[in-house]
Structures are given as C-alpha cells and as structure tokens.
Amino acid sequence: MDKKDYDVIIVGAGPAGSTLARICAQGGLDVAVFDKRKAIGNPVRCGEGLGSREVIEQGLEVPKWAISTDVKGAKVIAPNGKELIWESKETNGWILERKLFDSWLAQLAVAKGAEIHVNNRVVDVIRENGKLKGVKVKNGASSDISEYSAKMIISAEGMESLTARRMGFPTVHRLYDVDTCYQYEMQPYNHQNLIELYFGNKVAPRGYVWIFPKANKRANVGIGIGAHLETSIKQSNVKGADPKPYLDEFIKNNKELKDASTLMDFGGVISVCEPIGKFTMDNAMVIGTAAKQVDPIHGGGIALAMESGALAGSAILDAVKNNDFSEGFLFNAYEKPWRATAGSKMGKRLLLRKVMEKLDDDDLNHIFGTINQEDLAEIVGKNKFAEAAAKVLVGRPQLLKVLGALMG
Amino acid sequence: MIMIDHEGCIKCVGCSSVCPRNAIEYIGERMATFPDLCIDCGLCIKACPANVIELFPKVKDISQLPPAARKRYNV
Numbered sequence: 140m141d142k143k144d145y146d147v148i149i150v151g152a153g154p155a156g157s158t159l160a161r162i163c164a165q166g167g168l169d170v171a172v173f174d175k176r177k178a179i180g181n182p183v184r185c186g187e188g189l190g191s192r193e194v195i196e197q198g199l200e201v202p203k204w205a206i207s208t209d210v211k212g213a214k215v216i217a218p219n220g221k222e223l224i225w226e227s228k229e230t231n232g233w234i235l236e237r238k239l240f241d242s243w244l245a246q247l248a249v250a251k252g253a254e255i256h257v258n259n260r261v262v263d264v265i266r267e268n269g270k271l272k273g274v275k276v277k278n279g280a281s282s283d284i285s286e287y288s289a290k291m292i293i294s295a296e297g298m299e300s301l302t303a304r305r306m307g308f309p310t311v312h313r314l315y316d317v318d319t320c321y322q323y324e325m326q327p328y329n330h331q332n333l334i335e336l337y338f339g340n341k342v343a344p345r346g347y348v349w350i351f352p353k354a355n356k357r358a359n360v361g362i363g364i365g366a367h368l369e370t371s372i373k374q375s376n377v378k379g380a381d382p383k384p385y386l387d388e389f390i391k392n393n394k395e396l397k398d399a400s401t402l403m404d405f406g407g408v409i410s411v412c413e414p415i416g417k418f419t420m421d422n423a424m425v426i427g428t429a430a431k432q433v434d435p436i437h438g439g440g441i442a443l444a445m446e447s448g449a450l451a452g453s454a455i456l457d458a459v460k461n462n463d464f465s466e467g468f469l470f471n472a473y474e475k476p477w478r479a480t481a482g483s484k485m486g487k488r489l490l491l492r493k494v495m496e497k498l499d500d501d502d503l504n505h506i507f508g509t510i511n512q513e514d515l516a517e518i519v520g521k522n523k524f525a526e527a528a529a530k531v532l533v534g535r536p537q538l539l540k541v542l543g544a545l546m547g
Numbered sequence: 548m549i550m551i552d553h554e555g556c557i558k559c560v561g562c563s564s565v566c567p568r569n570a571i572e573y574i575g576e577r578m579a580t581f582p583d584l585c586i587d588c589g590l591c592i593k594a595c596p597a598n599v600i601e602l603f604p605k606v607k608d609i610s611q612l613p614p615a616a617r618k619r620y621n622v
Binding site: 175279301310312314317320374381405406 | 557558559560561563564566567569572573574589590592595596598600601602603
C-alpha cells in the first residue's frame with residue numbers, strides 16, 4: 140500500500156462505513172477504509188435483524204446468501220403470557236447472516252473503487268496547526284505505523300468509537316445509556332418466521348427476551364437488560380447487571396428451548412440512548428453506532444447505519460464539489476437533515492423506551508390486554524402509536540402520570 | 548488496574564464503550580488494557596455481559612498483582 144493521500148478515510152468497515160465508502164467511490168472520490176479486525180464482520184456481535192424498507196430505499200437487493208431467513212411479522216408476549224401477533228404476507232425484514240452481510244456491503248464498495256484494508260488499526264489522528272489532517276495506522280502484521288492524509292476522516296467504528304473520541308467527539312456511554320446483552324444461537328426451534336419478544340420485569344428488567352428465527356430451525360435467543368441495574372454481584376464484588384442468568388432462566392422455562400442445542404454463545408452491549416450531541420467538526424464526521432445512532436427500542440443499528448452512511452456520503456460529495464469541509468457545511472449537509480428525519484424518529488422511540496422502563500408488569504399486562512392485533516399492526520407496521528395509546532390510557536389513566544413525569 | 552480473562556471474553560467492546568478513560572481497546576483480536584489510564588472505576592465490570600473483568604484497585608503494574616492472580620492470568 141504505497142498510496143498515502145486520499146479524499147476520504149473511513150474508520151470501520153461495518154454497514155455504515157461500507158455504505159459511505161460505496162457512495163463516495165461511486166462519486167469518483169479516492170476512498171480508503173481501515174478496519175482493525177482480520178475479517179470483516181467477525182466476530183459477530185448482533186441479533187442480525189434488519190427491516191427491508193431501508194435497504195430497498197437505497198436501491199439494493201440483499202443477496203440470498205447473506206439472508207438466513209425472511210421475517211413475516213412479530214409476536215409480543217406479555218408478562219402474564221398473553222400473546223399478540225402481527226403478521227403479514229409480505230416479507231418485512233430478514234434475519235441476516237451478519238458476517239456475510241457485512242462482507243457483501245464491503246464488496247459493493249470495493250466494486251465501486253473503494254480500498255478496504257482489514258487488520259489495519261487506526262491508532263491516532265494527525266493534526267497540523269490544530270487542523271485534522273490524517274490518521275496513523277498500525278498494520279497488524281508489523282510494528283510499523285503508517286501515516287495517511289485525507290480531506291475527510293469519518294468514524295464508523297461502532298460501539299468502541301475510540302478514533303471519534305480522539306477527534307474530540309463525546310462517544311463514551313453512561314451505564315444507563317446501554318443494555319447489556321447475551322445471546323445464544325439455538326437449534327431446533329420451530330419458529331413461524333416471526334420475531335418473538337417477551338416482556339416483563341422478571342423476564343428482562345428494562346428490556347426483553349428476543350427470539351429471532353433463522354434457517355434450519357435455528358433461532359437467535361437473546362436478552363438485553365439495563366446495564367445500570369444491579370441484579371447481582373459480578374467480579375471483584377462489584378454489583379451490576381448480569382443478563383445471562385435471566386436468559387438461562389427463560390430458556391429453562393421454555394418447553395422447546397430447554398432441550399435445544401446451543402450453536403453459538405456470545406454477548407454484547409447495545410446503545411439505547413440519544414445520539415451524540417454533535418456529528419460533525421472540520422474535516423470529520425461520525426456515523427452509525429459510533430454516533431449512537433441505534434434504535435432505542437430494539438437496539439437495531441444496521442438500518443440507521445446504512446441510512447446515515449448514505450446521507451454522509453452525499454454530504455461529502457457536496458463538500459468536495461464546493462471544496463468546503465468546514466463543520467458548518469458538513470452540519471448543514473449531513474447532521475441537520477439526519478436530525479430532521481432519522482433523528483426525529485429516534486427521539487420518539489427513545490421517549491417510548493423511557494415510558495416502557497417505568498412500567499411494572501401489571502401495566503404491561505394491561506397494555507397487552509387492551510390493544511389488539513390491528514393496533515399492533517399500526518404500531519409495528521406504520522410506527523403509529525396514538526390510537527393504541529389512547530385506548531390504553533382510557534382503561535388505566537394512572538399511566539398518564541408516567542407520561543407526565545417524562546414530559547415534566 | 549483490571550485484568551481480563553481472554554478465554555471467556557466475547558470481544559463485544561462493551562467495556563471500551565463505557566470506559567471514561569479510553570483504557571481498554573480491541574487490539575490484535577483481543578481486548579488490551581492500559582493500566583496507566585485506568586482509574587479503577589469498575590464501570591467496565593458492570594457493563595461486561597460475560598463477567599470476565601476483575602479489578603485490582605491501586606495496582607498499576609502486572610508485577611504488583613497478587614501471586615495467585617498472576618498465576619491465574621498466566622502473567
């Protein structure tokens with residue numbers, strides 16, 4: 140790799156970085172993506188769910204080999220066991236084979252002319268007279284550190300986001316802002332191509348258990364709970380949230396899963412908070428999970444990452460055209476439209492998450508007992524909450540207090 | 548400082564994401580720690596879904612670890 144100067148350097152070859160790389164390369168820019176991992180998408184740290192809408196909007200067609208199975212709808216289960224099902228004939232999304240999906244997005248970027256370099260860790264940023272100029276990169280195979288310069292440097296690093304921090308973006312999470320999660324890939328599980336979500340403060344405090352269907356009667360069975368909770372004593376007598384015992388208890392009580400095999404055992408931490416306060420500065424942007432652009436209800440980050448990558452991509456093409464890489468220009472071209480669209484949706488969903496975390500199991504049972512499958516279709520299918528919320532509040536007006544406290 | 552049981556670690560970088568001092572980073576396919584930066588706050592332990600992080604308050608160097616811990620972590 141002799142080339143040292145690029146138009147755009149992207150840190151991280153996940154869905155956000157590869158989408159951005161594709162769009163910039165397609166626009167004729169010189170793009171390099173550095174990823175510290177030896178293989179794109181590995182290790183998988185994900186429930187692997189993705190809605191179809193965002194992908195279709197980008198004019199992409201996910202190849203069959205990157206999809207484990209189609210998702211037809213969702214089933215939510217109240218603490219008292221009552222089930223609500225929303226199902227449609229069309230495919231609403233997929234459970235991916237995430238490693239293959241990330242690799243596919245990277246391949247699309249390379250096909251458009253972007254360079255991707257795995258096993259290359261960005262160790263620091265380079266400034267000249269205070270101005271961001273480039274990055275220092277350590278190749279995993281050697282001890283040498285190489286320097287690369289670019290007009291734009293973009294952090295698309297996901298949860299770790301250390302380059303973003305080095306650039307000065309406030310990406311550290313508070314415990315309250317994350318869910319700590321555990322997941323098993325299990326087999327056999329006779330699913331109906333529905334996403335299943337189990338609620339209840341005994342099942343998963345400030346979170347839920349999910350069962351995501353996969354091919355060959357497999358399923359991702361996972362749990363997320365608020366990381367600020369103190370559910371048990373962890374290492375070194377530190378009290379903290381421990382998701383695995385809750386998940387094991389759930390599986391023990393599930394007729395089908397209790398005898399199923401575990402094919403994969405892993406965990407992770409998911410951002411469920413507001414995005415960071417600032418995505419842009421001179422010559423730099425943060426996109427995707429690194430900017431905490433993650434759905435605060437379901438913890439999904441792929442769709443938001445791709446959306447953000449696409450928006451940031453067109454912003455950079457504009458910036459190049461105008462030869463203006465200032466924070467002001469990038470704010471208007473990327474951050475402002477993001478906050479007006481995806482950000483506004485995310486804000487509503489964050490409020491809903493905050494309402495949900497105030498509910499006890501009786502409240503949840505009441506809600507699930509009041510709304511019907513049509514209401515659920517409105518909520519899940521169209522993201523419309525008003526009617527269902529009104530019905531719920533008529534029967535349980537004390538819930539208004541929860542809303543009031545939040546609006547406060 | 549903290550010690551990580553690398554065998555049990557699932558490399559989710561949850562610890563990095565909550566570390567206020569950038570003292571944990573995924574390097575060379577495992578989580579690396581920087582004891583000089585660590586302030587013994589324990590937030591990483593709370594966030595860790597795999598329960599593989601152990602805290603040794605006020606220890607700044609591997610040589611100061613209790614012998615049992617050095618043996619356990621093979622350092």
